[in-house]
Amino acid sequence: MATYFIIIIYLAFISLGLPDSLLGAAWPVMQLDYGAPLDMAGWLFMSIAAGTIVSSLASGAVIRRFGTGKVTLVSCLMTACALIGFGMAPSVMWLFVFAIPLGLGGGSVDAALNNYVAAYYKAHHMNWLHCFWGVGATLSPMIMAQFMAGDSSWRQGYLTISGIQFVLVVILLLSLPLWDKVASSTASAIKEGPDSRNVKDLSEDETVKPLHIRGVKLSLAAFLFYCGVEATLGLWGSSFLVNEKSAAPDMAAQAISLYFAGITLGRFIAGFITFKLSNRALIRAGQITALSGTLLLCLPLSSGFSVAAFMLVGLGLAPIYPSMLHETPLRFGKKHSQTIMGYQMAIAYTGSTFIPPLLGYMASSLTIGILPLFILISVAAMVFSSERLNAFFSMKHALDNSEAKSPLL
Template identity: 30%
Template sequence: MNNTIKQKSTFFLILVTYLAFISLGLPDGLLGIAWPFMSERLHIPLESLGVLLLSFTMGYLATSSTSGKIIKVISLGVLLAISCLLTGLSLLTYAFSQYWHLMILASFFLGSGGGAIDSSINTFAAARFSASTINWLHAFYGVGATTGPLLVTLMLTCKLYWYNAYIIVAGIQIALSLLFLFTYKNWTVATEETAEEIHSGYLQTLKLPAVWVNILIFFLYTGIEQGFGQWIFSILTKSRFISEAQAGLWASAYWASLTIGRIIFGILLTKIPVNKVLQGVLIGIVAGTSLIAINMTDAVSLFGIIVLGISNAPVFPSLIAVTPARIGKEHAATAIGVQISMAMAGASLLPGAAGLLSENYGLEVIPKFFTAAAVVLLLLYFLLPAKQPETSESD
């Protein structure tokens, strides 16, 4: 009887975790396509995206780096409810605000909500689930990220304003907030178990060399993943003169291939060693960014976008999954929090740096910049300690 109740509770937990990852992905997918229209409404240059991303990152770091302390004070369910409410209100500000400074403030709170969800959910998942399950969880982030640009593209195709997509997604976030609030008691046990593991000091963990290599890897990888997601639409429409509708579909193809890839790798990782998968896909990231950068034909660029999306798919969730084994369980919560914080820093700073470069060298410098980052990422991975978990067959 008790086992049946526990199984139902675990199933419900995974189900709601899927919803949390969808809620994380939806806003990320929106901005890449909406930004050109948003910047036009606010009468600011495209390069100002870096400012918005920096504000988002500051909010994200404020909560992700302190998530261990937060979940000792409130349950994970309450944290999710508050975070989704914050993101919903922030997205409504994106939709209606005519003031740039207010948008920057909203971006901070959007990051705060996302950071709280991301770090706490990933820490819990790494302790409870296998690499394959974590890939499936992150696939649902891709579902949200894929739906976002499709939603904006649908609005534009139907001759509606882009901000209607933000209103719809804000409504979804607020609805999720209510779901988490009404079911917060189901998260009590998970939160307590997670909190028990969060005792290793930051300084002790940061003395480990592998942590610093991981930090750089997360910084570069997330910068590449998010950077292409944010800039690809602008590159295609402003530099390669592809129609907005077609470019929107291509941007969606990027997020869709990432999502499909995580589903596929969720299966493959039950059979293939994690280390071999990571080595292969990191090489694929270099190949994908290179195909986009050389810009031979539209077909080659589209193929590069899909290769990049699929190659990106298992990197983040797999690195999260192997962190307890690679760093040590006593350091896992702290290490994952720091890694995710630096991942978001990369997601802001690398696209922002690419934007600054584009001011002097044009938009086509952006894929070249990310290709160089992909090469450095590949080299850093081979600096990691060789001992890693080979497979993850059980959840």
């Protein structure tokens, strides 16, 4: 039963990735149809992100009341309906209206599924699930391109993606009784494998507010800088190559494709590595790899080396995000993990929404050549936060062990 159920969750992660890259793929044609300015897409993106942040912050209380299965079902229904709205919107203002349920639905289901998998499945599933998110994010522009290349319009592309979402809604509705059964039958999974350890602290005290649990703020900082790095390099990397390395635009576009391919491939490979290494080891290895790629990007070398640096950074980033998510119940206890997971998702979206525009603002005043230094500082901040967090839990684990071995007085 658990095997079939994880397949449903994999499908849900593909569905989660489908809307994320749809607006960017369709906007060049949507802009002409609506007669909208180019930067209107940025405001739409921020409106969706705002809804995602709000729903992520509220996800802990909502899921505790209604359960993961029902929240996932309703969230997917909201995104499916919102995509129909995008496909039928008569004006740009209606796009902003439908951006609200699209963002709210995306944030809730993201936090719900990540916490469920972190609590009841092993680490390799978390890496592979985020790899499948990349599959969804890759498929939707391809589907949209097919419609825009033929006689159909971008509206048909949105309606088709919405139809795929509605198929998932039906599957989730039929599988609704399985959520609690699978959770009960797989509750021991978190205690198996190289991540096994018993974290005992005030996180198990329900009277303590999640943000007051030691280590939570360091974890949030790591998520903020991770998503800032991932989104900033994806958004501005091509401009850096063209303007600073004199690369051809098509080569720069291919470099960004290789960057995201490195993230997707890296997560697929990381899923196998989790059978031998713990989440903590994977996070550290990924950070070292990303730091090495960033240092290579800082060197005054040709564009070919910069492209290689992009892929190296992508490979390094790959296991960090899913591994940090999977660590949440282990670090902070299962009682508060859903609320903390929502905080982490909210701060992650905050990083990917606001840090790339920060670089854009700085580059407009200076030069896009500051990108490598900006990425290097952000990666260093992520490593610092993560290592401080590791040091805290290592010290705490040692103290717990010494107390357990001390003779009773």
